[in-house]
Amino acid sequence: MDYDFGERACELRARLRELISTEIPHDYLGAFTDDPEDLEVAQRFCRRLAAEGLLTWAWPEEYGGSGGSVWEQTVVREEMWAHHEPRGAQYMGLNWVGPAIMAFGREGQKERFLPPIAAGQVIWCQGFSEPDAGSDLASLTTRAEPHEGGFRITGQKIWTSYAQMAQWCVLAARVGTATTKKHEGITIFLIPVDREGITVRPIKSMLGPHHLNECFFDGVFAGPDEVLGGVGNGWNVIRRALAHERVGIARYARCDRLMSQWAGTRDGMAALPVGLRSAWARALVQVRVARLLAYRAVAEQEAGRSADVSASAARLAVTQCDQQVAELLFQAVEDRSLEGPDNDAPLEGAIEDHWRYAQAATVAAGTIEIQRMIVSRSLLAGNKGAP
Amino acid sequence: MNLELPDLATDFGAAAARAFADLGGVDCARRAEAEPGVREVEVAKALDGLGALDVDPRSDLDSAAAAGELCRQAGRNVLPYPIASVVMRSPEDGLPFAVVGDDRPRVDHGDLFGEWRISTLDGRSKTAGPMAPRLASKLGPFVTDLTAGRDQDPSTGADVSLHMALTGWQILGTAERALELAVEHVSDRVQFGQRLSEFQAVQFQLADAAVAVDGLRELSRFTLWRLFASPNEARADVLALRLHALDSARSVLRTSQQLHGASGLCDEYDISILCRHIQPEMRLPFGAERTASELFAAAAAIGFSGLFPHGGSAV
Numbered sequence: 001m002d003y004d005f006g007e008r009a010c011e012l013r014a015r016l017r018e019l020i021s022t023e024i025p026h027d028y029l030g031a032f033t034d035d036p037e038d039l040e041v042a043q044r045f046c047r048r049l050a051a052e053g054l055l056t057w058a059w060p061e062e063y064g065g066s067g068g069s070v071w072e073q074t075v076v077r078e079e080m081w082a083h084h085e086p087r088g089a090q091y092m093g094l095n096w097v098g099p100a101i102m103a104f105g106r107e108g109q110k111e112r113f114l115p116p117i118a119a120g121q122v123i124w125c126q127g128f129s130e131p132d133a134g135s136d137l138a139s140l141t142t143r144a145e146p147h148e149g150g151f152r153i154t155g156q157k158i159w160t161s162y163a164q165m166a167q168w169c170v171l172a173a174r175v176g177t178a179t180t181k182k183h184e185g186i187t188i189f190l191i192p193v194d195r196e197g198i199t200v201r202p203i204k205s206m207l208g209p210h211h212l213n214e215c216f217f218d219g220v221f222a223g224p225d226e227v228l229g230g231v232g233n234g235w236n237v238i239r240r241a242l243a244h245e246r247v248g249i250a251r252y253a254r255c256d257r258l259m260s261q262w263a264g265t266r267d268g269m270a271a272l273p274v275g276l277r278s279a280w281a282r283a284l285v286q287v288r289v290a291r292l293l294a295y296r297a298v299a300e301q302e303a304g305r306s307a308d309v310s311a312s313a314a315r316l317a318v319t320q321c322d323q324q325v326a327e328l329l330f331q332a333v334e335d336r337s338l339e340g341p342d343n344d345a346p347l348e349g350a351i352e353d354h355w356r357y358a359q360a361a362t363v364a365a366g367t368i369e370i371q372r373m374i375v376s377r378s379l380l381a382g383n384k385g386a387p
Numbered sequence: 388m389n390l391e392l393p394d395l396a397t398d399f400g401a402a403a404a405r406a407f408a409d410l411g412g413v414d415c416a417r418r419a420e421a422e423p424g425v426r427e428v429e430v431a432k433a434l435d436g437l438g439a440l441d442v443d444p445r446s447d448l449d450s451a452a453a454a455g456e457l458c459r460q461a462g463r464n465v466l467p468y469p470i471a472s473v474v475m476r477s478p479e480d481g482l483p484f485a486v487v488g489d490d491r492p493r494v495d496h497g498d499l500f501g502e503w504r505i506s507t508l509d510g511r512s513k514t515a516g517p518m519a520p521r522l523a524s525k526l527g528p529f530v531t532d533l534t535a536g537r538d539q540d541p542s543t544g545a546d547v548s549l550h551m552a553l554t555g556w557q558i559l560g561t562a563e564r565a566l567e568l569a570v571e572h573v574s575d576r577v578q579f580g581q582r583l584s585e586f587q588a589v590q591f592q593l594a595d596a597a598v599a600v601d602g603l604r605e606l607s608r609f610t611l612w613r614l615f616a617s618p619n620e621a622r623a624d625v626l627a628l629r630l631h632a633l634d635s636a637r638s639v640l641r642t643s644q645q646l647h648g649a650s651g652l653c654d655e656y657d658i659s660i661l662c663r664h665i666q667p668e669m670r671l672p673f674g675a676e677r678t679a680s681e682l683f684a685a686a687a688a689i690g691f692s693g694l695f696p697h698g699g700s701a702v
């Protein structure tokens with residue numbers, strides 16, 4: 001039992017904090033605000049990280065990374081999310097699009113797609129969910145019909161984060177007709193978002209102006225070299241992508257930081273209303289426990305065991321902790337919770353911003369109900385006589 | 388980073404599990420309730436055979452983890468014995484050790500020893516001996532009030548911390564077992580023509596309970612590590628473990644008992660014994676709300692470790 005991250009990881013954390021403090025404005029709330037400069041900050045920061053060799057720290061050395069250990073990757077996730085993800089939308093390319101291309105891509109695809117991700121030059125979006133295929137993703141109906149040696153893609157995607165600013169999309173579509181085995185035929189395409197036939201429309205939401213979108217595909221052509229992992233093998237690619245996403249967001253790190261910013265000193269804690277103190281104490285513990293459960297999933301990954309169940313358990317704890325802390329901080333700021341960043345809100349709007357995003361935590365990347373199904377299935381399977 | 392138990396602890400825990408199974412598991416607690424002498428005769432002998440008293444959790448993290456595993460196994464069986472107290476007995480005079488509330492020294496299995504060393508959370512320490520018979524109540528069958536005797540040197544904070552941490556491991560064991568019993572029961576019991584485990588409402592409750600137990604297990608390990616790695620924040624760390632143990636166990640026990648239906652209230656079923664016999668560990672020296680307020684005070688005063696500073700002299 002040793003919870004020390006080790007020297008290399010601690011140095012990495014210090015270096016990231018130093019970079020963030022010099023490169024990112026102190027009132028930064030992420031790339032997706034009304035102010036276009038915020039997106040520019042993220043793009044600049046990615047290029048800076050790339051120049052410092054930090055952007056692909058987690059990637060294997062053969063793809064230009066540092067082969068950072070899973071614990072160093074954890075440090076990166078924690079520091080980025082704690083500081084409002086200053087990589088903006090690019091985290092998706094780094095966290096799972098790149099690794100999926102490494103795992104499933106042909107040589108030509110690796111050469112074409114990995115270097116721009118590593119250089120911090122490209123934004124990817126994920127076109128999986130559809131109006132009628134959410135939790136039941138395998139029932140997706142966007143179709144890819146064979147056409148002139150390639151495919152013509154028709155259908156609609158929804159909730160596509162960052163599609164307006166993305167250059168590329170990882171798109172899931174069905175080749176052939178759906179059989180009783182819904183997972184068969186699903187195929188992943190890597191296509192540019194500006195290709196003819198693609199229309200992106202923003203969806204107004206509490207997450208701000210540039211987050212959610214719907215994407216329409218009207219006979220969009222895709223070449224055979226744009227298939228990732230082979231025709232009909234899409235479900236394997238998706239499973240891998242979602243597994244990365246599940247341990248992906250270190251939400252507890254933001255909770256930790258905001259609580260620290262609001263009342264992280266002896267005096268700050270002493271100033272908290274008496275009625276809030278036991279909830280505050282519990283939240284400190286919940287944040288710690290959520291972090292430890294996330295570490296458990298990472299440890300399973302490191303040991304080469306399947307992290308599916310532990311990642312779901314972690315996600316259940318982390319996302320609910322996120323909402324609990326969001327609510328606690330709102331109790332702490334009382335009716336100033338109604339103020340946004342433009343109203344001089346507490347912590348420059350970070351508390352209000354966190355609350356809004358936390359509402360999505362239990363839905364995005366697979367709802368907690370689905371995580372509960374994964375956890376209970378494994379629990380019951382371990383018991384004789386279970387279904 | 389290494390989240391795994393040391394081999395010493397795993398092996399010791401496995402031996403304890405076998406020894407407690409040989410005593411009859413939860414049945415031993417049932418028998419002790421009817422015949423309290425079972426504790427001195429059978430349980431004390433089994434612990435002796437196990438070498439339970441040769442482990443000193445104060446010496447190093449591996450030994451503390453071994454003691455933790457022993458307490459967890461005791462908790463799984465609600466072993467009728469003050470396990471954390473004897474593990475933490477005084478190296479000088481061999482007296483069992485308990486952390487008590489400020490006003491009334493009330494101790495589980497207090498009747499088993501003529502003399503105790505007791506300490507409040509803030510380290511005021513005395514000797515004490517039983518002043519009254521056991522409560523012999525449903526929820527505190529072995530709880531005994533003690534009268535404080537002579538003052539002792541203030542106990543080291545480390546003893547108080549370790550005793551509270553080991554009690555956390557004990558409660559973890561009970562919560563773990565309660566979850567397993569729920570899984571077994573709903574996998575077996577048929578209503579509306581199907582096993583209860585096939586109802587999603589049941590599955591979701593199990594999932595939440597499983598996450599609660601997993602989280603408590605991780606926190607128990609982490610807390611022991613913190614006691615050795617950062618002893619200056621020990622008080623906040625053990626209070627955090629205690630708070631989480633109480634909150635998690637309360638909800639897991641409740642879920643398990645509920646999923647057992649009426650049988651969950653019957654002593655014939657282990658879940659009923661678990662729910663009753665773990666109550667003293669959950670209420671003594673104080674319950675969840677008092678723990679939360681002590682934790683808040685400790686975190687503010689000495690700090691609480693996270694990714695960012697909390698309390699203490701943090702700036």
Ligand SMILES: Cc1cc2nc3c(=O)[nH]c(=O)nc-3n(C[C@H](O)[C@H](O)[C@H](O)COP(=O)(O)OP(=O)(O)OC[C@H]3O[C@@H](n4cnc5c(N)ncnc54)[C@H](O)[C@@H]3O)c2cc1C
Binds near residue numbers: 126133368
């Ligand atoms: C902020 C955010 C960003 C997102 N970004 C992307 C993106 O970039 N790309 C992308 O493809 N998708 C994205 N999504 C979509 C996300 O993956 C889906 O929202 C999610 O999978 C749930 O699908 P749904 O919204 O259709 O809800 P539904 O599946 O309709 O579920 C509605 C409710 O019913 C429950 N439910 C569903 N099935 C069951 C069941 N079998 N048993 C019990 N309860 C059930 C759900 O848990 C949920 O509570 C994003 C979502 C959010 C919130």
